[in-house]
Amino acid sequence: MDRVKDKLCIVTGAASGLGKCSAELLAAEGARLLLADIDDEAGEALAASLPEARYQRCDVSSEADWQALMATAEDMGGVDVLFNNAGIAVMATIESTSLEQWERVQRINSTSVFLGCKYGVQAMKGRGGSIINMSSMAALVGVPLFAAYTASKGAVRSLTKTVALYCQQKDYGIRCNSIHPGGINTPMGAKALEDADGEDLKLMTDAGASMGEPEDIGWMVVYLASEESKHVNGAEMVIDNAATAA
């Protein structure tokens, strides 16, 4: 299948979990890939395993790294799809979160998406494209065990709609949507469950819901990257097996 044939897709946080799975599915659907992460070993290994892929180190909280990544994308013919996926989870409540933890989470999960959208819009205007921002079900409901994380993902949700509307008003041909997974079986998801004790689990909103698999998110990424979703813009795509439906 060639659902995204020859499109140049940037995937951040590509070395593991949802980024890795999405990159593999995009490649299987004909995409060219520019993979970004701070885990160079795993990032390089993934690039080597895919037909048309290149890895570049990019700390998504660094503006200079974003500028360098976009310059590479330009050299590769220009970016068509940007998946702002990289993120971290810190398990701490409103009482136990330190200011340092708060600021670190906002910087890696949310400031990163601001930078990605800013440079992504600059690079895509005139040629069009699709920006896909990784949010979470934690943007839609409270999750007492992840105070800073919920706020960072809420910011991603709001910024996504603002970018979508701005680009539509400017007629840039750039779509921007957010993805909101529930618990998914990745290294991050597994670690959260492993670290949580019985009391903590009561503070997890979706504690009773089943865990999803990375492909459950990866196929949504392929859809949003492809022309199949050409009328989907400013939307929040929830993939959580009804965890937030009540």
Ligand SMILES: NC(=O)c1ccc[n+]([C@@H]2O[C@H](COP(=O)([O-])OP(=O)(O)OC[C@H]3O[C@@H](n4cnc5c(N)ncnc54)[C@H](O)[C@@H]3O)[C@@H](O)[C@H]2O)c1
């Ligand atoms: N797994 C879940 O249950 C779940 C649910 C909802 C949302 N998400 C979101 O999905 C995204 C991916 O999560 P995952 O489960 O695949 O986690 P993961 O830990 O398996 O992968 C995250 C990747 O991001 C990279 N990364 C971390 N900090 C970075 C930085 N500063 N710059 C560049 N790369 C960086 C890591 O090296 C890693 O490769 C995150 O934004 C996460 O918040 C995950």
